[in-house]
Amino acid sequence: MGICQSTHIQYLEDLKIRQAPILYVKKSPVLGMHKVYLGNLPTLDEFSHEDDQIRRASFSYNDDVIYNGQWTRNKRNGLGILEWGDGTYYEGNWKADEIDGNGKFVSNNVVIEGQWKNNQLNGYGIYKVDELYKYEGYWCDDQKLGIGKEYYDDESQYIGNFDQNVKSGIGIYIWNDGSKYEGSFKQDCLNGMGELRWANGSWYKGEFVNNYFHGQGCFQWSDGRRYEGNYVYDYKNGYGKYFWEDNQKYEGYWKNDKWNGHGILTKSNCIIEGEWIHGKLQKVK
Incomplete structure (x- = not known):
């Protein structure tokens, strides 16, 4: 029993090893550049054509904006291009003076x-910001919603569900080194049940907040x-079991990644059952 008590320290050294490299989940950016231009579009009210005939013409507005395209009843209707003085433009479908279709x-x-x-x-829709960011998927009233x-920019990517512009629901996040998470998201974070696999072969399956x-989880x-x-919050706390690769194990209570409370250390040649405080054996049963 004396040998067994003295050698448990080597097992505690294993516990000091960090579980795996830390991985960071990128936040979904709020995309609003187009709103600066499209939030207050100019109108054609100063022209007097009131019939339903589809016309095509080019108009310049006082604020250095030019429209070139189809219009009906003083409103942009059909295909057209609206260009701003700084080179910004929209090209596509219009309906009743609004972008529609x-x-x-750009x-x-x-x-x-x-x-x-x-x-x-x-x-x-597809929203791209140089080579820094790209979103491909569904929108509702300018917000990312659905798949x-x-x-x-760091070559990581997310594939899954969005709600009100953020990752929410079931999804997959892949890091640039090949590490991957599959599971539940909420408010752009890993939340709920999921499985995280690192490129080095380590993995965790369980609950996230x-x-x-x-x-509860398994690492x-x-x-x-x-x-x-x-x-x-990433620390082993409460009841848990720790298995070494040679099938020896500790089962019992933990606090901040250390054995703390009642526990049993099972080795190939003996068993230690006792009380532990901050990873140190205090009393043998």
């Missing part, structure tokens, strides 16, 4: 192509060691 908006490094209604993105894909391991290191039990 398929169209393309301003500096922003390119948007997709379906519009009431001057807002509605339906399927979509996001591509980020705001990108932390939180609740396995790439060398075969495994923990099954409760987490509190």
Whole structure:
């Protein structure tokens, strides 16, 4: 029993190893460049044509905006291009003076192509900001809603559900090193049940809260060691089992990643059952 008591320290050294490299989940940006231009479009009210005939003409507005396209009853209707003095433009479909249907908006490094209604993105659309960011998916009143894909400047990507512009629901997040998470999201964070696999072979399957391991889960290191039990914000807390690759194990209580409380350490040649405080054996039963 003396040998068994003295050698448990080498097992505690294993627990100091960080579970896996830290991975960061990119936030979904708020995309609003087009609203600066499309939020207050000029009108054709100063012209007197009131019939239903579709006309095509070019008009210049006082604020250095030019429209070239079809119009009916003093309103932009059909295909047309609206250009601003700084080079920004929208090209596509119009209805009753509003952007409605398929169209393309370009301003500096922003390119948007997709379906519009009431001057807002509605339906399927692609929003690209140079090589820094790209979204492909569905919109509702200028907000990402439903299934979509996001591509980020660090070559990570997200494929899954959105709600009110943020990742929410079931999705997949892939990092540039090949690490991958599949599971539930809420407010742009890993929330709920999910499985996270690192490129080095380590994995975690269980509950998440705001990108932390939180609740019941199982973590396995790439060398075969495994923990099954409760987490509190990434730390082993509460009851859990820790298995070494040679099938030796500890089962019992934890606090802040250390054995704390009643526990049993099972080795190949003996068993230690006792009380632990901050990872140190205090009393043997």
